[in-house]
Amino acid sequence: GLRSADAREALNPDNLICRAIRAVKEAAPELGVLMADHLGPEIASAWRYLRALDPEHLEAVYVGREAHGELHRAVSMFGDVPLRAAEDRSPGGIAERLSSMVGDNGFLTVAVPALHRRRRRSFGTGAIARIARALRADARVVLAQMPAIAGPVEPIPQRVVALVVATQAANPEANALNYARSLQPAEVRAIHVALDPEGEQEDIRDEWARHGFEPALQIVDAPLRHLGQPLIEEVRRISDPDTLVVVIVPIVVRRHRGGPLRHRQARYIEGLFLHARRVMVAEVPYELPDGS
DSSP, rough: OOOTTTTTGGTTTTSSHHHHHHHHHHHHHEEEEEESSSHHHHHHHHHHHHHHHHSSEEEEEEEESOHHHHHHTHHHHHSSOOOOOOSSSSSHHHHHHHHHTOOOOOOOEEEEEOGGTTTTTTTOHHHHHHHHHTTTTTTTTEEEEOOOOOOSOOOOSSSSEEEEEOOOHHHHHHHHHHHHTTTOSSEEEEEEESSSHHHHHHHHHHHHHHHOSSSEEEEEEESSSSHHHHHHHHHHHOOOOEEEEEEEEEEEEEEEESBBBBBHHHHHHHTTTTOOOEEEEEEEEEOOOTTT
């Protein structure tokens, strides 16, 4: 067998796990982009959080007005990673350029730093908010809110835990789990907050198992029928100074039929963690088939 007392197979670059990870990365390459309209301390922290995800390709896109001075200052912040000033500054033009970066089988994570001076508004305001709205029409683009953090710049987290927030056991959750695994985190968790504990727990648990979703679904009660506190407590249990927690929220998009479904819940969860250190909230879209 492959098992041994000194675990030598773990050092083999062609072992089963290493081959599987390479296959996943080839089939669904992960791209990461940070979108910023200024270069303050919160941008530097957001950049370190995005780097913790270790995507195949990493880029920063500056959408502010004073490009020359800001780009010059950014050299020390972003190092050898490309920082580009958007040529077409219109929200539609920037969204189109970002969408063109990702293939049909991959994900593009667009990190959008939330600004602490904007109170509780996720994805900032102005141009960045309009770009984010345009990107929500693309089911391959994952919008990730980075927390609004003032103060010293934090180091790059050394560990990533992905937490999928499940509303039901369906295709949007399966897609969110695929995204979670594409991040290659140290751990993937799935949680369902039971707002109606008497009626829904066994149904969603049975459906989750029937579909063969992994990992096993953790169901927590919400005594006050409120999503916020159970979710905050779960993130606190996972968190530590070296860990980035990625809270993954499935949303549903309908081509040519208005805005995304489940979006209100996503915005609410973004608000919960707007100022939480080492927590990012990612909206993972699932596009409904035509006729649905």
